[in-house]
Amino acid sequence: MHDAHPLAHAYARLTPDLVLDALEHAGLRGDGRLLQLNSYENRVFLCHLEDGGSVVVKFYRPQRWTDAQILEEHAFAWELAQAEIPVVAPCVLSEALAGRTLGEFEGFRFSVSPRHGGRAPELDDAWTLQRLGRFLGRLHAVGRRQPFVHRPTLDVHGFGEELLAWLLNHGIVPADVAPAWTAAAQAALDGVRRCFEAAGPVAMLRLHGDCHVGNILWTDAGPHFVDLDDARMGPAVQDLWMLLSGDRSARTHQLSQVLAGYEDFMPFERRELHLVEALRTLRQLHFAAWLARRWDDPAFPAAFPWFGSSAWWSGQVVQLREQLEAMAEPPLAV
Known part of the structure; x- marks a missing residue:
């Protein structure tokens, strides 16, 4: 396969x-x-x-x-x-x-x-979210000083179109699910493009690139990153949206706290909020391609035994359709 x-x-x-x-x-x-x-x-x-x-x-x-x-x-x-x-x-x-x-x-x-240890940040705490916002605002203030020359840019082509083509050309998706998944993925990418069009031109800067809670360690002194392996050029909101979870009301509250700290050091263009669900969709496509490309590393079948089954890809169809609906909603307003 x-x-x-x-x-x-x-x-x-x-x-x-x-x-x-x-x-x-x-x-x-x-x-x-x-x-x-x-x-x-x-x-x-x-x-x-x-x-x-x-x-x-x-x-x-x-x-x-x-x-x-x-x-x-x-x-x-x-x-x-x-x-x-x-x-x-x-x-x-x-x-x-x-x-x-x-x-x-x-x-x-x-x-x-x-060696620097720490624990996961408590994202249900407003003070913690503000501290993380200040941390990311300071990081981005440095990140915008100059661009990366050699590292890639997070965009629709590299994180979406190329990966979709690779998955289809290599026959990764099981035949019984391939038509439905292909249609859902192509529709989702159309939704991503519409979100980028709605956002208009946004500034690209050097990012952490993979800012989820597993990559942030918290100590009594506050947060720190231990790995910039996925650093790349991209819109600032890429380093913010993975800190948000829950329903729309919860995400709005979380984002307001993050931005309260972030904007102490960096301005944030609200148009980028059109990209939140688009970036989530690109991450979903990237995850599928990442697993497929790494499958011959023995660590991957051991850690992700469910990957490749028709049931898993059918679940991806459902998630892509849900993302298409999410991208059609108005962006968060803060």
Whole structure:
């Protein structure tokens, strides 16, 4: 059903010994204790060091990003950190790696970051939402200083049209569901285009790109991001809409709290609210294509055993039709 990928099992070579050797190559000596952290796209390990500290080592999925794209992400993280915005930036590595933030060992590219813990933010708390808004406003104030040169832009073509074509061309959708899913996906993309037309020209800036609660850690000092792996150009509302949940009244209240903090540091163009459900729809299409493209990585069938069944794709048809209705509603008014 799914195409084989020549690098699908590359991570099978990523043994504990290789992880520790890569760490030593970067100028750090582990004490042998490793804990694999929750990450499907990359492989991420908590590594304890002989000196008593610990670091997080991320091994990038081969062929997903170019070196230039990864280094641009790292530079953005450092720019944010220098502006005293709480984002965990990658470490500068040893002289053997020319003082870079991106290492290479045995065919794997990797980075090392300080360990920073935390808990999920409480999104039902108004004060927390305002703090998150201020945090994102500060992040976007830096993000708008200059564009990314190498990283992609979140738009209808790359996050919608290309993915739909790929899924259809590779025969991913089961034959008994394919006609209904194709019709629903094409109608949903038409709805997305209408939303973008209603919003009109919106400013594109450097974003976190994947701002859900799993990517935000909260401490007594407030929130911080630990990963900018999906950073890209896009509209500001992309980093706001995933903080909203519940019925329309609840989402309106949440958004008003987020913007109360956000606009202390960044203006927000209300026209972008036309894009909230459109971006949700694009994320749904992206998720289906992401699972299909990663299916030959053994971690994916283990974690998502329901993917590929007719029942799952039928559920996607229902969700796409619901999104088409949601996109036809007036945007949230704050």
